[in-house]
Amino acid sequence: MKLTHRNIDKSNSGSVTLVPEEPEDMWHTYNLVSVGDTIKSTTIRKVQNESATGSVSVNKVRTTLTIQVESIDFDTQACVLRVSGRNVQENQYVKMGAYHTLLLEMNRQFTLSKHEWDSVALDRIDTACDPAQHADLMAIIMQEGIAHVCLVTPSMTLVRAKVETNIPRKRKGMCDQHTKGLHRFYDQIIQAFQRHVNFDIVKCVLIASPGFVKDQFADYLFAQAVKMDDKSIIDNRSKFVLVHSSSGFKHSLKEVLADPSIAVKLADTKAAGEVKALDDFYAMLQTDPDRAYYGIRHCERACEQQAVELLMVSDELFRAQNVAQRKRYVALVDSVKENGGDVKIFSSLHVSGEQLGQLSGVAAILRFPMPEEDEDNDADDSDD
């Protein structure tokens, strides 16, 4: 993302102009825009003209519109962000208050203005505009009969394809059906993989599975690549890494990313860091449950005591429609930072973020043990 203009005054209201450059930036934008903001961007609008005789003609006009956001919609597969709301700046084509849906596009700048830019939003802009190259990686998580082809970027894990086939089991004297089924399964994965991989972006391809499936698959993949004369796979053979995972489901991507042998390769992906932090939290919960808190109430109480060492927050919470709620979380983050604590904002698209989201969205590792109080059980647990 490129920041072309920034105008935020002392009271934290103002606007920024950004140019998204890659799909990932759309995710950042999705996290920045909230209901009530105004957003200005160029768009195509159907305009109806009525001539003097009363005949009506419709034509599409590219125009710049400013709308006040009412709803935001993010498509993870296509990485497209649609923002809709009412027009707040009248021009020759569009009346004041007319509804319009902006489709934010890559490489087309937009201006976002908020009444109040909070620290989390500003941080988000900084990270989004960080030009450091990051590694995108492709992961094929599989077990016999099921496979997920995922693209892991710093803040997103996108399941590009899910392959599920029925593989007949081995049975007395009829093993060929099993082998045939297995090959059909591998073929499907290879197809999905070829369709989605882009070796210009992808720095590393993980093949993870329990047992010997990964080895078998890798052999089969390279054999097929030679057969089909697929240069891209043969040339990038060094990018393939085989890792052990306990199952072929999406959430075992977490263990794959935590695997020390590949952690080196992925040092700069945010995903790996998040996994580590969450693992630490669970380890703490086991060894010293009084130093691992989760749930907003508990974390806030810990924060009051300046006990928070590491705060983990799911970015889902900052997308809250409710302003008061958003402010509550921002306040928590700010006060932890003030007290010298570390804050990690998890992407809800990652597996670890998904898990954190299930775990009420906020968790904290404390500096010192704080005995748990029992009074507030019932109120905040009724969320799901």
Next chain:
Amino acid sequence: MSRHRIVRTMNYEDEYYDDEDEYSRSVEDNYCISPSTAAQFTWNREKNVDFAAYMGEEEVINEEEEDIEVDCAIPRNDSLNDSSNIASLKLTELDQARLISCLEEARNILGDSLPESVMSSIIIQNGYNLESSINQLLTQLDAPKPQREPRQRKNRSQVLTAASDHGAQIKEDSSTARSAVDSNQPSSKLSAPTAPLVTPSKAASKVVVGFLQTETQKNTPPASPASVKKSGQSVNRRNDASPAKNKDSVKSSSLNSGLSDANSKRTVSETVTSDFKTSCLNAAPLEENGISINTIDSNLRNAVEFMGLDGDKETIQSSIDAMKPLQATPKAKSKNSKLDAMSEYAKRHGNKELLNLVVIGHVDAGKSTLMGHLLYQLGNVNKKTMHKYEQESKKIGKSSFAFAWVLDETEEERERGVTMDVAQTRFETEKKVITLLDAPGHKDFIPNMITGASQADVAILVINATRGEFETGFDAGGQTREHALLARSLGVGQIIVAVNKMDTVEWSQERYQTITKKIGQFLTKQAGFKDSDISFIPCSGLIGENLTKPSSEPKLIEWYTTKTTLIEQIENLRPPVRPIDKPFRLNVSDVYKGLGTGFNVAGRVGSGYVQPGDKILIMPLGISANIRNVYIDDASVNVAFAGDHVNLTLSGVDMSNVNIGSCLCDPSSPAKSATRIRAKIVVFNIDVPITKGFPVVFHYQAINEPAVIKRLLSQLHRSSGEVIKKKPRCLVKNSSAVVEIELERPMCMELYSEFKDLGRFMLRSGGHTIAAGLVEEMVQIKTPLNGGGQS
């Protein structure tokens, strides 16, 4: 005239539509008929036209005279004088006023769909409570109009009558009851499988069972069970039979309570009777709706909980178990075929017992070799093949794997020397037919091992006696413990510990004893096996010592005085009681193309039995299919029972609709499916605690599915089961809890309380088994969409 108007400013609508003059027209022009004509000739529902006025009253009374008690609770919409006046109900003025106001409200909601008399009667029943009466009216609206099926209706009401009569009769003296039992003797023969239930001299719980039987019977679909006694006419054999049985059982149980001195039994039976009556009444409208199956369960549950006040847990369980068979009775099959099936099972039962045996243990303990050699010694593998295996394995430098190749058939397995998927074979001994499941030992293939163990009744735990090997297998991280725990949690009750590779330690007694001591302690203390259900045996799979023949090894004979061989130990195992009389269930563990047309599914019959030609339902998709053939071990059979590993050829359904984990079931009592369940779990020794939102892999029968622990409801005491803490923050190792688990897609499961074997599951995470669980309740919930953006 229009010429003079200003056309431009004219309101066209006025011009066009306002030209009707109010004056100089008659009423008819507007309404087509005059009010007086309307009053005379058009029928208005709101007016109480007494259609049945011309009919004699007596006739109606005759027909209904027996169900006064019941009918007062059921809306009298089935009587012919529908439109009797409110006034005839003789209400006080106050009630009248209340009734009218309620009626008005009800009309606002329901419109004219029901006659006023029906509404008013229901409102009166509900004590002028608007809400409840509207509820009742609505359920009634949903039900098909009873008038269209007068015959069924009559029968139903008669059964109700009969049932309530039985309720009353129970309080009467026992002598009449005895005679009733005698008179119904022939029909009780028809229901052979349940016959033991109704024999006198059973415990108190059985008394209750009798009532519940009536209840279940009544709720179940068979449409026109005419009472034998009342109607006297035989409708058809099957319909005839069920009420007869009801009566039979009720009476015998009443006989029971009459004979027994214990007061408590009496009270139980009486309370349940009243409970039963109410549930009868509740069930009546639902029955018409065709959703009676749900009510059966809830009724059963209610009743059982009711009993729970008096009886201890075991009686509840036993009575639940005992009740279940009754659901099986309204099968789509004819009585005759069922009779055949039962007798066939008895025949086979008398012949040789079936036992499902799983072989478990740490990787490289020699499971496959041991079993391969056993099969060879029993003559199940011919010498020629064995010779071939020996040669081939020698060729790739793995001559010690020759026997394992009997079971490890895929190229991959032979190449790597590791069993990867469960191998299944069958062999016979003198007294038993044994289905052998050879499970993989490698920790990555535990999902496959779970599939095998969940289909087994008993297990052989193979231990590697070699120095160092036993220790690694038994220590944390080894599969010996995990396998044993898994097997126990999946319902394996008896276990043989085969201390294998004794030849590598020179048949040392000392080694044998240390191993058996350690394992024995673990199995009894931690895994929860009974002492009497564990047996130990020293052996060697590779040289085949002490498998089928008593050992000739001098070092072993020296101290091994009992001289039991492995095969003798297997003979001594007791097969479990199989739920043959429950509805048919089969969890598909494999789908493949057979030789002929159609396709095959494989799995173990979980309960009930199956025959070629049966119609079955594939859940959770709810597609029906036909069974063309039933194979056991590649031989076509007429019937397969619970416990059998079968291959079924299906027709009438596409192969893509059946996958591993689908449940084939009896269409008359389909398996339930849910995306969210409530379960009791026992947490094993885990590294990270379980919190809510914890992602796990859910293993149930042959399926493994990703799942999330949604809520921790309460933490329980491990042994007593008391609630220690509500809504715990996390579950640490070796605890026990009630949790809610959400699955990604609907899955068919059975409650542990109903089908013991089919109500167990395992939770795994990160390659470790973290918990074993029992399904307590299916919580049907639509998955809500997440806040935004997620795929």
